[in-house]
Amino acid sequence: MYTIVFQLGFKCNLQCKYCRERPLLNDSTKVAVDKYESFCRAIRLGIPKNKMEQFAKTAHFMFAGGEPMMAPPSYFESLLQAEAEAFSPFPIQNHSLQTNLTLLNKGWVEFLKSERHRLYLGVSYDVVGDDRVFRNGRLSNDKVRRNIDTLREHEIPFGVNCVIDSKSLERMQDAIDIFEKEGLDFLTRPPGIEPRYELRMEAQRKGCLYGEEAIQGRGDHPQAA
Numbered sequence: 348m349y350t351i352v353f354q355l356g357f358k359c360n361l362q363c364k365y366c367r368e369r370p371l372l373n374d375s376t377k378v379a380v381d382k383y384e385s386f387c388r389a390i391r392l393g394i395p396k397n398k399m400e401q402f403a404k405t406a407h408f409m410f411a412g413g414e415p416m417m418a419p420p421s422y423f424e425s426l427l428q429a430e431a432e433a434f435s436p437f438p439i440q441n442h443s444l445q446t447n448l449t450l451l452n453k454g455w456v457e458f459l460k461s462e463r464h465r466l467y468l469g470v471s472y473d474v475v476g477d478d479r480v481f482r483n484g485r486l487s488n489d490k491v492r493r494n495i496d497t498l499r500e501h502e503i504p505f506g507v508n509c510v511i512d513s514k515s516l517e518r519m520q521d522a523i524d525i526f527e528k529e530g531l532d533f534l535t536r537p538p539g540i541e542p543r544y545e546l547r548m549e550a551q552r553k554g555c556l557y558g559e560e561a562i563q564g565r566g567d568h569p570q571a572a
């Protein structure tokens with residue numbers, strides 16, 4: 348399976364202490380729909396015609412930010428439509444969106460429900476550590492947990508990922524216990540460490556997302572949204 352990560356922008360409502368994009372979190376620029384379509388057409392040009400159908404079935408297109416949900420669902424509708432036109436008649440089957448899940452609202456719930464067979468949600472959820480904070484320093488976890496309940500209520504498929512760094516390494520087992528207790532498929536990743544191939548494959552087998560820097564998990568999962 349190919350995974351192609353599209354970083355659509357940098358703007359984010361959080362200010363995580365480990366975020367590598369902190370200088371850019373106020374930048375509202377995002378990839379224009381026509382640019383995305385051009386990029387998809389360029390990818391298509393690189394796929395041999397007799398491999399296109401297989402590519403469409405197995406490729407995984409991942410949308411990341413910044414926080415992608417700062418854009419309205421209509422933006423993603425337009426992206427997916429432009430993409431489908433670029434790859435017609437072989438639409439890409441597997442998509443995911445990596446989010447901090449603090450901005451879920453009714454509009455997003457409806458969109459995710461309607462796209463549940465095509466768009467998988469990857470939720471960044473650090474159950475240990477105190478790095479994932481709003482601009483005012485408040486931890487984002489409670490908000491994320493409530494929104495996870497909403498995803499479950501609406502049967503919207505998702506997995507979670509958790510960053511483990513030197514400060515939280517000794518609490519890794521706590522994180523695993525919490526995720527298992529909450530019945531969440533997850534992947535932990537120390538920032539900057541490349542995942543081992545077999546762990547990525549294991550994550551896929553379990554139906555979970557995985558990240559460029561992912562390393563370990565029971566279930567497992569990309570770039571912290």
Ligand code: SF4
Binds near residue numbers: 363414
């Ligand atoms: S949610 Fe992601 S993009 Fe936003 S501050 Fe945190 S790590 Fe950075």
